[in-house]
Amino acid sequence: MKRGRVLWHLVKADFLGRVRRTSFLVTLAFAVFLGYQTFAGHVVLRLDDYRGVYNSAWVGALMGVVTSSFLTLVGFYIVKGAILRDETTRVGQILAATPMSKSFYTLAKFLGNFAVLAAMVLVMAGAALCMQMFRAEDRALHLWTLLSPLLLYALPAMAFVAALAVLFETLPVLRGGVGNVAWFFLWTGLLAAGIGPAVTHGGSLTRADYFHDFSGLPTMVVQMRTALLKVDPGFQDGISLSIGGKPPQHRFVWTGIRWDSVQVAARLTWFAYAIAAALLASLFFHRFDPARERFARKQQEAPDRPAVQELAAARELVRSDPWAGRLTPLPPASVKNRFFSVVVAELRLMLQGHRWWWYAVAGGLIVACLAAPLSASSGGIILAAWIWPILIWSQMGSREARYATGSLIFSAPHALQRQLPAVWVAGVLVTLAAGGGLAIRLLIARDLHGLAGFVVAACFIPSLALALGVWSGSSKSFEALYTVWWYTGAAHHISGLDFTGTVAASSRPGIYLLLTVMLLAACWMRRRTQLAYA
Amino acid sequence: MKLSIENVGKCYRGKVWALRRFSLELKSGVLGLLGPNGAGKTTLMSILATITRATEGKVTWNDTDLATNPNTLRTVLGYLPQDFGVYPNLNTQEFLEYLAAVKGLDATAARRRIDQLLNLVNLADVRSRPLGGFSGGMKQRVGIAQALLNDPQLLIVDEPTAGLDPEERVRFRNLLSELSGERIVILSTHIVSDVEATATDIALISNGALVAHAAPEDLLRRVEGRVWEWVVPSADLNAVKQCYRISNTARRSDGVHVRVLTEEPPAGAQPVAPTLEDAYLDSLSIYRAGATA
Numbered sequence: 001m002k003r004g005r006v007l008w009h010l011v012k013a014d015f016l017g018r019v020r021r022t023s024f025l026v027t028l029a030f031a032v033f034l035g036y037q038t039f040a041g042h043v044v045l046r047l048d049d050y051r052g053v054y055n056s057a058w059v060g061a062l063m064g065v066v067t068s069s070f071l072t073l074v075g076f077y078i079v080k081g082a083i084l085r086d087e088t089t090r091v092g093q094i095l096a097a098t099p100m101s102k103s104f105y106t107l108a109k110f111l112g113n114f115a116v117l118a119a120m121v122l123v124m125a126g127a128a129l130c131m132q133m134f135r136a137e138d139r140a141l142h143l144w145t146l147l148s149p150l151l152l153y154a155l156p157a158m159a160f161v162a163a164l165a166v167l168f169e170t171l172p173v174l175r176g177g178v179g180n181v182a183w184f185f186l187w188t189g190l191l192a193a194g195i196g197p198a199v200t201h202g203g204s205l206t207r208a209d210y211f212h213d214f215s216g217l218p219t220m221v222v223q224m225r226t227a228l229l230k231v232d233p234g235f236q237d238g239i240s241l242s243i244g245g246k247p248p249q250h251r252f253v254w255t256g257i258r259w260d261s262v263q264v265a266a267r268l269t270w271f272a273y274a275i276a277a278a279l280l281a282s283l284f285f286h287r288f289d290p291a292r293e294r295f296a297r298k299q300q301e302a303p304d305r306p307a308v309q310e311l312a313a314a315r316e317l318v319r320s321d322p323w324a325g326r327l328t329p330l331p332p333a334s335v336k337n338r339f340f341s342v343v344v345a346e347l348r349l350m351l352q353g354h355r356w357w358w359y360a361v362a363g364g365l366i367v368a369c370l371a372a373p374l375s376a377s378s379g380g381i382i383l384a385a386w387i388w389p390i391l392i393w394s395q396m397g398s399r400e401a402r403y404a405t406g407s408l409i410f411s412a413p414h415a416l417q418r419q420l421p422a423v424w425v426a427g428v429l430v431t432l433a434a435g436g437g438l439a440i441r442l443l444i445a446r447d448l449h450g451l452a453g454f455v456v457a458a459c460f461i462p463s464l465a466l467a468l469g470v471w472s473g474s475s476k477s478f479e480a481l482y483t484v485w486w487y488t489g490a491a492h493h494i495s496g497l498d499f500t501g502t503v504a505a506s507s508r509p510g511i512y513l514l515l516t517v518m519l520l521a522a523c524w525m526r527r528r529t530q531l532a533y534a
Numbered sequence: 535m536k537l538s539i540e541n542v543g544k545c546y547r548g549k550v551w552a553l554r555r556f557s558l559e560l561k562s563g564v565l566g567l568l569g570p571n572g573a574g575k576t577t578l579m580s581i582l583a584t585i586t587r588a589t590e591g592k593v594t595w596n597d598t599d600l601a602t603n604p605n606t607l608r609t610v611l612g613y614l615p616q617d618f619g620v621y622p623n624l625n626t627q628e629f630l631e632y633l634a635a636v637k638g639l640d641a642t643a644a645r646r647r648i649d650q651l652l653n654l655v656n657l658a659d660v661r662s663r664p665l666g667g668f669s670g671g672m673k674q675r676v677g678i679a680q681a682l683l684n685d686p687q688l689l690i691v692d693e694p695t696a697g698l699d700p701e702e703r704v705r706f707r708n709l710l711s712e713l714s715g716e717r718i719v720i721l722s723t724h725i726v727s728d729v730e731a732t733a734t735d736i737a738l739i740s741n742g743a744l745v746a747h748a749a750p751e752d753l754l755r756r757v758e759g760r761v762w763e764w765v766v767p768s769a770d771l772n773a774v775k776q777c778y779r780i781s782n783t784a785r786r787s788d789g790v791h792v793r794v795l796t797e798e799p800p801a802g803a804q805p806v807a808p809t810l811e812d813a814y815l816d817s818l819s820i821y822r823a824g825a826t827a
Contacts, residue, residue: 330684399621407613411611412636532584
């Protein structure tokens with residue numbers, strides 16, 4: 001009973017702490033936006049050229065899989081950081097001094113995360129209700145049919161994500177930017193692992209497949225396919241859940257998911273996976289021990305000098321050790337407006353603190369760009385070269401907030417006119433250097449269009465990082481957005497989304513130049529408001 | 535060298551005024567800014583350090599308005615905030631070099647200055663250690679060093695001795711005294727003894743308003759002849775508290791030594807020399823009584 005009360009208060013405090021932040025409103029706004037996009041027909045679940053009539057079954061299923069497929073990706077980034085917050089606010093040290101066990105704490109953090117994600121599911125449920133009413137293709141409301149996909153697809157998936165966010169935070173390797181990048185690939189893997197059997201088993205799922213299905217999409221489409229085959233025996237298996245694209249021309253009536261005990265058990269198992277992940281996290285949780293925190297003291301501290309208890313004794317000591325004369329006045333000409341000194345300082349700040357292998361890989365990619373055939377350099381190698389420094393870019397603009405150095409830096413002269421541009425120039429230099437091998441190749445090949453695209457990309461990437469950093473005060477937003485953009489747009493050379501600009505067919509340097517200017521203007525505006533006197 | 539604060543006010547969200555109609559004119563010397571928690575000291579410091587914009591009023595440095603030209607002050611400003619962070623992956627030398635560049639110092643002068651400052655704050659031995667492993671007191675000394683990087687004409691230090699051990703605290707007080715020659719030093723603290731040791735002027739602040747601005751001697755003069763001490767049995771202490779404004783109590787073998795601020799001496803009490811703490815408590819209680827009335 002007592003433990004239940006403690007757990008309730010922990011989760012409540014965590015939840016209230018989050019919902020009272022502006023970022024929570026942004027979170028809900030995103031859920032509303034996604035709900036609206038689905039409502040407006042921009043997010044489409046299609047089977048060849050078919051979609052279902054918007055009845056309770058189809059709308060509920062659509063909202064359920066949109067939430068478990070797309071919102072799980074974003075949801076992770078939203079909730080990750082609960083333990084870090086306790087660490088930075090020092091509340092963690094107070095909690096660590098209580099009898100609370102590590103597993104109890106990680107379970108509480110998991111439930112706090114889950115409460116936030118469940119609020120997003122609630123928004124999607126509201127959107128589902130509105131969608132069915134306002135699309136008005138079938139107004140007969142069947143609440144269980146409408147809401148069961150959200151309850152049994154979305155909520156278990158969200159629970160697992162909530163627990164993984166806690167697990168990532170407790171693992172030293174994954175708690176920072178590496179974890180943010182890794183989550184995208186893990187998420188892709190989770191979706192693929194579920195969808196795979198639906199494709200390979202010729203449209204039927206084995207009992208075990210239900211338990212691998214993270215999003216619920218395969219389970220659902222198997223039933224939809226069966227229903228559609230009765231309407232159109234010539235249906236060819238073309239199933240997709242996509243954003244944008246031409247709307248399907250035909251409709252069919254689908255009456256909803258037929259839940260059986262295996263399917264329900266499989267969905268509920270994701271809650272068990274979530275609890276297991278939260279408990280696993282407790283094994284790695286450092287319980288706010290400063291010696292095991294991120295920047296633990298790596299070296300033995302210098303031995304303390306003998307403690308001086310009485311101030312009078314200390315005074316005497318200082319009298320015998322006068323410091324006067326040790327600090328000579330600074331010549332007046334020493335303080336000047338030196339932009340390039342700041343660029344060098346920012347560059348050093350960016351490049352310091354990485355392990356030797358980080359530089360080795362970065363160097364290897366530069367050499368690979370130079371030595372490989374041009375098609376390989378401007379394809380896979382430049383992609384690798386421009387994902388490798390992601391954790392350097394993601395610090396841009398957010399470093400001052402993260403390490404609380406804003407008051408030191410913003411009270412320096414010309415912080416807006418000198419420090420901010422210096423950060424950007426340093427970021428551009430890092431980007432140019434990372435892909436420098438390709439630039440040389442393009443120059444040799446006299447591919448001026450490719451070179452223009454390369455230079456614009458080298459300006460665009462740090463601009464995006466700086467804008468997101470300055471606006472969000474966190475590295476997470478860039479790490480998440482850039483990884484998704486890099487994978488979906490650049491790696492697949494999707495026209496308009498390929499920011500690398502090195503493949504002529506998908507390159508749009510003009511658009512990215514314009515975007516760069518807009519992002520820089522956004523940085524400037526935001527930093528102006530952060531500085532009391534610009 | 536002149537810093538003028540004219541009718542400055544700062545209103546936070548929810549119409550909470552942290553500072554209201556605050557005026558002060560400062561010339562070279564050490565100003566001790568004293569006040570209880572939440573008095574508005576840090577808000578005032580942030581405004582003077584150009585970190586926060588005043589809601590009303592004007593701050594000028596050598597007759598230049600900070601609202602229109604903050605860089606005039608920033609080039610000669612050294613600021614040690616109450617709460618500040620460091621980049622944990624950098625060592626002391628690198629962190630100071632970075633801030634020196636941001637402040638516009640040339641590399642050679644910066645290196646010489648950093649050497650001197652690291653010796654001054656006793657961090658020369660650990661200059662190569664990552665800041666992430668520093669204790670609170672060591673980090674505070676890095677903060678002191680960075681505030682002095684550009685040889686500031688205006689040095690603003692907010693609770694600078696927090697986390698320092700007694701030896702370092704005295705060293706820092708001495709440092710402030712000696713720095714004060716041709717510059718303005720503003721020292722915000724609630725530790726009266728820090729101010730006592732260094733300040734040439736004292737400003738008392740409460741509820742966002744200036745309560746008093748005077749030399750320490752003048753403040754002490756105001757309570758002269760009104761501070762008394764006597765010994766009472768432990769059992770009578772509560773009764774004494776009801777009747778008198780107590781500035782200090784100390785339990786000894788012969789009973790409790792009680793120090794009070796009062797016009798009329800209690801029976802058996804001896805007059806004692808006032809301290810700045812007595813003057814501070816007296817000024818605050820007079821101000822609060824006036825505000826309540």
